[in-house]
Amino acid sequence: MNDVKPPQAAARPVTTSVVFRLGTLGSVVTARYTEALAEIGLKPKHVGLMVALDSGAPPSQLELARTMAVAPSLVVSLADHLEQIGAVDRVRDPADRRRQVLALTGAGRALLAECAALAHRLDEEVTAALGASEREALRRTLGVLGAEAGLPTHD
Amino acid sequence: MNDVKPPQAAARPVTTSVVFRLGTLGSVVTARYTEALAEIGLKPKHVGLMVALDSGAPPSQLELARTMAVAPSLVVSLADHLEQIGAVDRVRDPADRRRQVLALTGAGRALLAECAALAHRLDEEVTAALGASEREALRRTLGVLGAEAGLPTHD
DNA sequence: CCGAATCGTTCTGACTCTGAATGGTTCCCG
């Protein structure tokens, strides 16, 4: 019937997929987020660890590694840094002295709040082209997908 | 007034920000996407390069590096591989023999279509928890934000 | 009470990407 060859390869190009858009957008947004966090001496995974602690995840390092889907050895270095700046306490569990139990300090909660403020400030830049209802719908939909994938989501 | 200390640190936790959700979701989705691509011997950036070519971006390697926001030396290795598997032609521009001009071959277009199919298949898994209208709204919103950020978006 | 299992830590290595150095090509100006 129609032999018209489109200049593009496919009727539904890769670029129209949620997966592709989420990937590319995710990396550019994360780049800005990472840059902003660097100014307060943190990396995204540090925030991730604090979020896990704040969400009431089991506080032993091994379990934190599991909830973060990350190697235990990485948790060590993250905890090292957070402890050094006074954001977390790290004590041996008296009941099982193999375990290292992490807990947010007051300063840690303040730091996490600062990260939250920073993130929401970035949100306004990133979603500037969106209307309020679209913005909220996006936030909500991402929350649903995140929860589906087992990510921490207050809301 | 109210001195009730919430168990969480902030009224608007980091996890409710679009930036945070986009980042975490992006990385988990990208992980699955990367894994799926690996089975056909590609990495996300290979697809990115093919997409750029397919979208009519200026085909010299340096300009491709600019549109992909990536170092020129990386384009070399990406093009090396794509050329080796016959997905792109790489010829010296006769008008300026410093330039290396890339172009998708037929096989390249087929490969890109395969990636598109793969991505859309993944989409259904990832967005399984969403209704059709929500899914479409997400796709559209991500497209708007991507366009805002200067990303290639057919649609 | 002793061997197996568990947790944390250290360290090595894989992987990805950038930036500097190099060689070939073109442009510009005297």
Add this chain to the structure above:
DNA sequence: CGGGAACCATTCAGAGTCAGAACGATTCGG
């Protein structure tokens, strides 16, 4: 014309991030 400056692609070394193996300390089970 001719020669130096600018430009493009390529190679290579190195920074950064992360996982996995190896080890020591501690606990559990028989």
